[in-house]
């Protein structure tokens with residue numbers, strides 16, 4: 001009997017993104033299976049965020065195709081991609097600064113799931129329930145009334161995550177979720193990503209904090225100058241000569257190797 005490959009939730013096929021003379025992403029292909037946590041790393045300017053821009057439709061691919069859940073989303077507008085089940089967070093805090101935390105999540109829950117048209121702009125009980133659940137999930141319950149622009153860094157990151165969750169994604173793209181956080185906050189975010197994964201959300205995350213990336217990811221993809229230099233297990237990553245030379249360095253690769261061994265032995 002023929003063995004069939006499981007159909008990928010996300011399939012990136014020969015995707016390139018060009019800005020003038022610069023090829024930020026070059027002929028990149030990879031799949032993400034349902035339930036995976038794929039970690040993406042690589043030096044500054046490697047094309048990681050550009051890849052998220054392309055997948056989420058904010059800056060479409062120059063060439064290639066992107067399939068999500070069997071649908072071709074290559075040239076779909078961002079709102080249609082979100083409605084199809086792809087949510088994302090941003091490297092820098094994205095939110096309406098003058099609105100309360102709760103109103104920000106309301107906007108995401110209301111506009112992120114369906115095509116909404118004015119008139120008919122009323123936020124129903126189902127949306128409010130979704131907002132409550134998303135806020136509780138990220139641990140922001142009790143702070144709903146706070147004004148977004150005055151929130152500390154961790155809370156703003158959690159708010160972005162609550163907004164993304166409120167759109168009920170199948171796939172969540174997280175761009176540097178722990179950039180600027182302290183070690184305790186990083187651990188908190190790690191627990192949250194595990195919870196999201198346990199709830200069945202497939203996750204692709206970009207991160208420079210390598211202990212976060214290797215401990216959470218089932219598979220890792222490392223980019224350099226828009227191209228893949230490594231795709232495989234976190235254990236293989238810390239031993240990969242090219243990755244050590246262009247990104248990790250000897251010291252970090254040894255530290256991460258010990259961390260992974262300790263985790264495997266725990």
Ligand SMILES: Nc1ncnc2c1ncn2[C@@H]1O[C@H](COP(=O)(O)OP(=O)(O)OP(=O)(O)O)[C@@H](O)[C@H]1O
Nearest residue numbers: 019022024042043044045046047048049050051091
């Ligand atoms: N809108 C744009 N117009 C022109 N060049 C861009 C644009 N967006 C990104 N670039 C360039 O594309 C390259 C890849 O950038 P990108 O932000 O994707 O890298 P990155 O891997 O996410 O880096 P970092 O880790 O620093 O966030 C960089 O050289 C960047 O300057």
